[in-house]
Amino acid sequence: MLLTDYFRYPKDSTWDIARQCGVEHGVIRLPEDGSFDLTNASHWQKVYDDFVDFGIKPVIIEPMPNELHDHIKAGDEKRDESIEKVIKMFPIMDKLDIRTICFNWMAHIGWCRTRADIVERGGAKVTGFNMAEFVPTDACITEKELWDNYEYFLKAVIPYAEKYGINLALHPDDPPTKLGNVSRIMTSFANIDKAINGVVPSKNLGVTMCQATYHIMGEDLYKVIPALAEKIFFIHFRNTTGTIQNYRETFHDNGAIDMADIMKLYKKCGVDVPIRVDHVPTMVGEDMVNQGYDAIGRFFAIGYLKGIMQAV
Ligand SMILES: [Mn+2]
Numbered sequence: 310m311l312l313t314d315y316f317r318y319p320k321d322s323t324w325d326i327a328r329q330c331g332v333e334h335g336v337i338r339l340p341e342d343g344s345f346d347l348t349n350a351s352h353w354q355k356v357y358d359d360f361v362d363f364g365i366k367p368v369i370i371e372p373m374p375n376e377l378h379d380h381i382k383a384g385d386e387k388r389d390e391s392i393e394k395v396i397k398m399f400p401i402m403d404k405l406d407i408r409t410i411c412f413n414w415m416a417h418i419g420w421c422r423t424r425a426d427i428v429e430r431g432g433a434k435v436t437g438f439n440m441a442e443f444v445p446t447d448a449c450i451t452e453k454e455l456w457d458n459y460e461y462f463l464k465a466v467i468p469y470a471e472k473y474g475i476n477l478a479l480h481p482d483d484p485p486t487k488l489g490n491v492s493r494i495m496t497s498f499a500n501i502d503k504a505i506n507g508v509v510p511s512k513n514l515g516v517t518m519c520q521a522t523y524h525i526m527g528e529d530l531y532k533v534i535p536a537l538a539e540k541i542f543f544i545h546f547r548n549t550t551g552t553i554q555n556y557r558e559t560f561h562d563n564g565a566i567d568m569a570d571i572m573k574l575y576k577k578c579g580v581d582v583p584i585r586v587d588h589v590p591t592m593v594g595e596d597m598v599n600q601g602y603d604a605i606g607r608f609f610a611i612g613y614l615k616g617i618m619q620a621v
Contacts, residue, residue: 544585
């Protein structure tokens with residue numbers, strides 16, 4: 310496994326934390342302040358050089374920039390120009406040897422939680438989703454529209470992903486269920502298997518194994534991970550507890566998933582890819598600046614992940 314962490318740009322304290330924990334590879338969120346042109350190689354080079362100079366080699370882009378991705382998923386009037394820009398990113402990524410981009414198929418509503426103040430061990434705070442508390446929006450999309458938009462996207466980009474050797478790593482829907490009139494399709498192993506092996510099959514199309522999301526779907530990780538093993542491009546090392554209708558994050562050592570045993574399973578299945586911790590608790594003295602991405606919890610989570618990696 311290749312230990313990574315999640316980085317925003319420009320530099321903030323999470324860069325120092327990760328570097329001090331021994332992280333040398335990065336999952337990069339591209340700048341969204343409007344000054345960064347996604348199709349401009351010199352803009353990418355500046356960001357890339359700043360990371361490398363700090364001691365972090367970017368290896369994954371996450372997420373596919375929402376300014377493009379949102380139009381592509383919704384299939385609106387800006388879809389084609391957005392797809393064109395995605396395709397123009399691939400040769401730039403190839404030149405910088407950034408092989409993987411994490412994308413998802415949640416249209417209109419992204420990663421979604423109903424609470425951010427649920428009490429975890431010792432008074433730490435975590436986020437959670439409870440369907441009973443969810444307030445629907447006016448947005449609407451059907452399962453058929455989602456599948457059609459997904460196929461349209463793949464048909465356009467897969468030839469270029471193959472040409473430039475870029476891996477597309479599909480993240481499951483979180484929560485993995487319909488939200489009001491907003492349908493969801495990446496909500497089960499069967500659907501995700503179809504999405505990566507049945508629509509436009511390609512060796513460059515696989516998954517981000519956000520293991521806790523599969524657990525919340527009700528899937529058995531001991532079946533899903535072996536079945537997807539060759540198509541796991543990236544791992545979100547995440548724990549959780551609850552059911553699809555009502556679940557919450559936990560400390561990485563305090564949820565329903567036996568994390569060390571899952572690491573053994575990845576090894577047994579030959580999965581050797583970039584891995585990062587996901588969704589940490591907010592700990593004492595911290596303001597919840599970025600839900601699930603605050604600093605102190607990351608110290609613990611990265612250390613815990615490193616320990617398991619070394620032991621396994
Ligand atoms: Mn995830």
